[in-house]
Amino acid sequence: MNEVSHKNFATTGPETATGNRGLQIEEPLLFEIGATSFTGVDVEEPEAFESRLGDVERRDTMGLPGLSEPETMRHFVRLSQKNYAIDTGIFPLGSCTMKHNPRLNEKMARLPGIGDIHPLQPQKTVQGAIELMMQLSDWLTRLTGMPAVALSPKAGAHGELCGMIAIRAAIEAKGEADTRRVVLVPDSAHGTNPATAALLGFSVRSIAAEKDGTVRASAVRGALGADVAAMMLTNPNTCGLFEPEIAEIAKALHEAGAYLYCDGANFNAIAGKVRPGDLGVDAMHINLHKTFSTPHGGGGPGAGPVVFSDSLAPFAPLPLMKKGADGQLELIEEEASSGDAKPFGRLTAFHGQMGMFVRALAYMMSFGEDGIRQASEDAVLNANYLRALLKDSMSQPFGDRICMHEVLFDDDFLKGTDISTLDFAKAMIDEGFHPMTMYFPLVVHGAMLIEPTESESKRSLDQFAHSLKALAKAAKHGDKERFKYAPHFAPLRRLDETRAARQPILSYTPPTRRAAE
Amino acid sequence: MRYLPHTAEERRAMLATIGVGSVNELFADVPGEFLVDGIDGLPRHKSEMHVERTLSELASRNIPAGSVPFFAGCGAYKHHVPATVDHIIQRSEFMTAYTPYQPEIAQGTLQYLFEFQTQVAALTGMEVANASMYDGSTATAEAVLMAHRVTKRKKAILFGNLHPHYRAVVETISRYSEHETIDLPSAPNTEFDFEIDDETSCIVVQYPGVFGGARDLTPLAELAHKHGALLIVVVTEAMSFGALRSPGSMGADIVVAEGQSIGNGLNFGGPYLGLFATRQKFLRQMPGRLCGETVDEDGKRGFVLTLSTREQHIRRDKATSNICTNSGLCALAFTVHMTLLGETGLKKLARLNHANAVALADRLAAVPRVEIVTPHFFNEFTIRTPKPGAEVIDALVDHGVIGGVPASRLFSGDGLDDLIIVAATEINTSEDREAYATALREVLA
Numbered sequence: 001m002n003e004v005s006h007k008n009f010a011t012t013g014p015e016t017a018t019g020n021r022g023l024q025i026e027e028p029l030l031f032e033i034g035a036t037s038f039t040g041v042d043v044e045e046p047e048a049f050e051s052r053l054g055d056v057e058r059r060d061t062m063g064l065p066g067l068s069e070p071e072t073m074r075h076f077v078r079l080s081q082k083n084y085a086i087d088t089g090i091f092p093l094g095s096c097t098m099k100h101n102p103r104l105n106e107k108m109a110r111l112p113g114i115g116d117i118h119p120l121q122p123q124k125t126v127q128g129a130i131e132l133m134m135q136l137s138d139w140l141t142r143l144t145g146m147p148a149v150a151l152s153p154k155a156g157a158h159g160e161l162c163g164m165i166a167i168r169a170a171i172e173a174k175g176e177a178d179t180r181r182v183v184l185v186p187d188s189a190h191g192t193n194p195a196t197a198a199l200l201g202f203s204v205r206s207i208a209a210e211k212d213g214t215v216r217a218s219a220v221r222g223a224l225g226a227d228v229a230a231m232m233l234t235n236p237n238t239c240g241l242f243e244p245e246i247a248e249i250a251k252a253l254h255e256a257g258a259y260l261y262c263d264g265a266n267f268n269a270i271a272g273k274v275r276p277g278d279l280g281v282d283a284m285h286i287n288l289h290k291t292f293s294t295p296h297g298g299g300g301p302g303a304g305p306v307v308f309s310d311s312l313a314p315f316a317p318l319p320l321m322k323k324g325a326d327g328q329l330e331l332i333e334e335e336a337s338s339g340d341a342k343p344f345g346r347l348t349a350f351h352g353q354m355g356m357f358v359r360a361l362a363y364m365m366s367f368g369e370d371g372i373r374q375a376s377e378d379a380v381l382n383a384n385y386l387r388a389l390l391k392d393s394m395s396q397p398f399g400d401r402i403c404m405h406e407v408l409f410d411d412d413f414l415k416g417t418d419i420s421t422l423d424f425a426k427a428m429i430d431e432g433f434h435p436m437t438m439y440f441p442l443v444v445h446g447a448m449l450i451e452p453t454e455s456e457s458k459r460s461l462d463q464f465a466h467s468l469k470a471l472a473k474a475a476k477h478g479d480k481e482r483f484k485y486a487p488h489f490a491p492l493r494r495l496d497e498t499r500a501a502r503q504p505i506l507s508y509t510p511p512t513r514r515a516a517e
Numbered sequence: 518m519r520y521l522p523h524t525a526e527e528r529r530a531m532l533a534t535i536g537v538g539s540v541n542e543l544f545a546d547v548p549g550e551f552l553v554d555g556i557d558g559l560p561r562h563k564s565e566m567h568v569e570r571t572l573s574e575l576a577s578r579n580i581p582a583g584s585v586p587f588f589a590g591c592g593a594y595k596h597h598v599p600a601t602v603d604h605i606i607q608r609s610e611f612m613t614a615y616t617p618y619q620p621e622i623a624q625g626t627l628q629y630l631f632e633f634q635t636q637v638a639a640l641t642g643m644e645v646a647n648a649s650m651y652d653g654s655t656a657t658a659e660a661v662l663m664a665h666r667v668t669k670r671k672k673a674i675l676f677g678n679l680h681p682h683y684r685a686v687v688e689t690i691s692r693y694s695e696h697e698t699i700d701l702p703s704a705p706n707t708e709f710d711f712e713i714d715d716e717t718s719c720i721v722v723q724y725p726g727v728f729g730g731a732r733d734l735t736p737l738a739e740l741a742h743k744h745g746a747l748l749i750v751v752v753t754e755a756m757s758f759g760a761l762r763s764p765g766s767m768g769a770d771i772v773v774a775e776g777q778s779i780g781n782g783l784n785f786g787g788p789y790l791g792l793f794a795t796r797q798k799f800l801r802q803m804p805g806r807l808c809g810e811t812v813d814e815d816g817k818r819g820f821v822l823t824l825s826t827r828e829q830h831i832r833r834d835k836a837t838s839n840i841c842t843n844s845g846l847c848a849l850a851f852t853v854h855m856t857l858l859g860e861t862g863l864k865k866l867a868r869l870n871h872a873n874a875v876a877l878a879d880r881l882a883a884v885p886r887v888e889i890v891t892p893h894f895f896n897e898f899t900i901r902t903p904k905p906g907a908e909v910i911d912a913l914v915d916h917g918v919i920g921g922v923p924a925s926r927l928f929s930g931d932g933l934d935d936l937i938i939v940a941a942t943e944i945n946t947s948e949d950r951e952a953y954a955t956a957l958r959e960v961l962a
Binding site: 050060065069077300302 | 518519520521522523527528530531532534535536537540542543544545546547548551552553554555556557558559560561562563565567568569571572573574575576577578579580581582583584587589591592593595599601603604605606607608609610611612613614615616617618619620621622623624625626628629631632634635636638639640645646648649651652653654655662680682683685686688689690692693694695731732733758759760761762763766775782783784785786787788800806807808809810811812813814815817819820821823824826828829830831832833834835836838839840841842843844845846847849853855856857858859860861862863864865866868869871872873874875876878892893894895910911914919922926927929930943
């Protein structure tokens with residue numbers, strides 16, 4: 001414990017015997033609470049029977065304790081109280097789109113006819129489920145202006161994989177698999193873009209962005225050649241700006257025999273206002289957990305359906321959906337039954353994230369096409385409102401210009417204060433807020449990317465801006481302790497991430513075993 | 518609109534603060550020709566009651582597993598999930614949180630991920646587990662890619678008892694990432710009898726297999742290791758961990774599993790939960806998020822995401838995987854259910870599953886012309902019927918029974934049309950078994 005943090009601790013009150021501080025309650029690991037001989041589930045005893053497990057019956061112990069129901073409730077409720085969440089307050093993570101999660105959607109996902117159906121039960125017993133998937137597809141294709149959709153990808157990065165495999169399959173079909181080996185990626189892209197391209201054996205050619213983070217068609221033309229398979233472009237981009245030349249970029253790519261993959265992580269800024277198909281996009285994933293509000297759940301599950309242009313539609317992966325002549329809906333699960341289509345294969349067992357499909361569809365039906373447009377407009381309005389409130393206190397890398405759904409600041413306003421973006425973010429925790437995205441996009445020094453989403457009221461935004469202005473002022477006035485030792489008021493102080501990586505402890509070891517080792 | 522807080526007056530005031538006259542001025546970067554003010558063919562906003570009614574109507578056209586005698590498995594299983602689980606995963610602080618990038622205000626998520634990793638490592642008999650993947654099938658593909666990285670080889674052998682969807686996922690990823698797969702023929706009870714050379718990076722085997730059979734994998738591990746290859750064990754029914762020797766104890770190098778059975782519902786195939794565990798020495802080649810223990814500035818124990826230099830947001834095109842989002846909330850459901858069960862409860866529950874499967878197999882074997890194909894199994898086995906399995910299953914629906922998955926749904930063209938893969942879990946009663954046997958007798962008559 002260093003001197004300064006000790007001083008701050010002292011000002012927060014006395015040490016307690018439990019280590020608890022009022023409602024902030026210490027909670028051990030469940031392995032430190034329960035006994036392996038105990039179970040919190042009453043399981044019926046079967047009638048006598050003869051085992052048919054053969055020679056693989058388990059006889060060892062695993063060391064996993066069980067807890068009673070009240071202990072289990074208390075353990076996890078106490079843990080939950082150490083989390084910040086969208087239901088707690090504004091969660092302004094740029095690029096992550098933390099918007100309100102309507103509870104109707106949860107209720108719908110738990111209808112027995114949705115949550116309690118098996119992916120391989122006879123298709124005549126799940127006609128409503130296939131209909132639901134078709135309705136979701138209809139919404140997605142109309143909103144994007146693109147003719148086809150693959151629902152099965154499990155998250156955004158999985159969707160990228162889906163879109164890029166379709167592009168590879170299309171290139172193979174043209175006999176150009178060996179020559180088109182390069183994917184263009186702007187240096188402001190999400191890390192998943194180059195990772196996906198590399199996974200598929202493409203080499204990544206970086207495209208420098210303009211000073212304002214956007215990409216010029218001339219830069220793309222300059223990088224194009226017979227070796228280019230595709231470009232991956234995020235629109236609106238990771239700096240929160242609409243790519244003004246995206247249609248020209250698409251045209252240039254198509255003329256050169258290449259495809260445009262659009263990272264749709266930021267579709268929530270333009271849904272209902274701009275159709276990516278009109279811009280010339282060939283494939284785009286849609287993060288249902290961003291744009292269409294399925295809960296992020298502390299890191300998933302997500303869902304990343306991919307929409308396709310006419311040129312890529314035939315390569316969409318299994319399963320496909322079809323309405324038969326008799327009105328029966330069908331999931332086509334095998335290539336042999338897929339007719340003229342040339343599915344590139346399969347990305348996951350079964351049909352995708354049904355639980356997310358129903359939530360997203362409930363969201364879309366609730367908003368309607370008018371509400372989706374209004375939500376996009378409010379998201380953009382809220383980001384620009386924060387920009388207007390903060391422009392004199394914080395610094396913007398490209399000058400004061402309009403943005404889309406997220407507003408980007410850099411650390412220039414902290415110059416000479418010895419306070420970093422990280423320190424600033426941690427001080428926001430003391431103010432009762434979750435910090436914004438830090439140090440991303442990489443192209444901006446000390447980046448702070450704020451995405452308020454349409455869910456925030458004016459009052460919430462005013463409060464948030466008021467707090468950030470106060471922090472910026474404190475930083476400029478040299479109130480360093482506030483920042484360097486932040487957070488002061490979170491369940492834990494700053495954590496030692498270097499130590500975690502240097503000597504990784506990734507699971508619980510009982511003290512006796514740990515001592516022996 | 519009930520989800521949008523602004524009044525028209527507030528919107529006007531905010532636009533004035535920004536210094537623009539209309540919201541469309543904020544879309545000035547979009548070339549005008551691409552801005553639309555309506556989307557053809559989509560309805561306007563609807564009340565909560567209306568949406569609930571519409572979706573409930575769609576749901577009512579499906580037959581829920583809990584409403585009939587139900588015996589389908591093949592990678593997705595109907596189990597009883599304690600009410601506590603759903604309550605906890607619906608807590609706002611878990612459900613509406615993001616990936617725990619700010620550990621000081623995400624210890625709830627991080628601690629349960631640490632507990633999850635511990636449980637998964639213990640169940641699989643491995644040293645380290647990650648914080649989850651999308652599902653069992655994608656975890657299998659990631660395991661194969663990891664084996665290629667570890668061995669610096671490019672060929673995977675897929676044993677014939679691997680779920681065909683899993684096989685298709687591995688083949689798809691392998692093909693487009695320029696790796697090779699060798700598919701061994703599929704049939705119940707095939708022997709470990711195949712060619713392997715020193716170019717092979719891994720053997721992928723399912724345990725229990727897709728037909729339900731379970732056997733000692735030690736010889737397979739020895740075979741793989743003799744050739745410098747890894748053994749990847751795929752478990753599609755996580756409940757089996759309570760009854761069967763762990764893959765780790767039989768020499769597995771990577772264990773992947775579908776974790777849906779513990780804590781998670783059927784959900785028509787997703788969201789599910791990929792479990793991924795391996796040996797400590799392969800840690801740096803592992804895909805996916807990892808949660809690790811550390812201390813804060815006051816020396817108090819805490820947890821953080823760690824070893825992220827493997828991951829795409831740091832390593833970009835050199836990352837071990839492109840995965841970003843995983844299955845956090847499904848992992849929480851798994852961990853809550855496992856916390857209630859403990860190993861004692863899991864073993865009891867697994868025993869009940871096995872007992873019900875044995876009882877069902879005996880009951881179905883008594884139906885004329887029905888043969889049990891798999892002599893050893895956990896909670897799933899294969900039967901042969903004198904009529905095509907797909908026809909039998911279809912006819913059983915008309916008798917109010919969902920009797921399993923016809924092999925032809927997974928293996929079309931492989932000559933397995935007379936097989937049905939049947940699962941039994943703790944949910945099945947003796948009345949369910951009787952209803953199945955009676956219906957089957959009538960269908961086959």
